[in-house]
Amino acid sequence: ETGVTQTPRHLVMGMTNKKSLKCEQHLGHNAMYWYKQSAKKPLELMFVYNFKEQTENNSVPSRFSPECPNSSHLFLHLHTLQPEDSALYLCASSQAGTSGVYEQYFGPGTRLTVT
């Protein structure tokens, strides 16, 4: 295990539902990330939080809403999703310093299916 946990591991939701994905890291890191992993495509970075502040938002639709209440927890709130949002959502964490960030440690992911 990498020290990053995600819940739930599997989620099926309708297009009108609201749900949240949770990520927790036990590594003492100060940066956390959300990625989307779709079949046949490279991992796509969605959001970056450094020191609990969002520093990157890679043109993600507003139906995805991140929340980082502290350096150990990260949430991804979902609402009014589309079938093409079905994917594996990965959380990662790393240590960020004045010279940048270092390698990222990934959670097991949440397999999301939108019906």
Place this chain on the structure above:
Amino acid sequence: AQTVTQSQPEMSVQEAETVTLSCTYDTSESDYYLFWYKQPPSRQMILVIRQEAYKQQNATENRFSVNFQKAAKSFSLKISDSQLGDAAMYFCAYLRGGSQGNLIFGKGTKLSVKP
């Protein structure tokens, strides 16, 4: 923009043999990091090996080593004495130095190990 290319969608190796996975990248930066990540089926993505661009010496971690050719922008992964547990998706990734964590991934290479 930086890109990472893995030209081998699938590879196969006999147990105890050696296999090399290819990765090329494109960047105009001089300060960056390169990584190989392993994602076993239905399991967490884990870091295999890391290379700093300013280091000429190739990184090595037990049976895993890289051939880092900075001028050619090539970063291949060699797995020696392959084991059944090495079967996984392998992702090459690039991180710009001083960045806020925007890891750029290749599409991955699926490695099968034959007993």
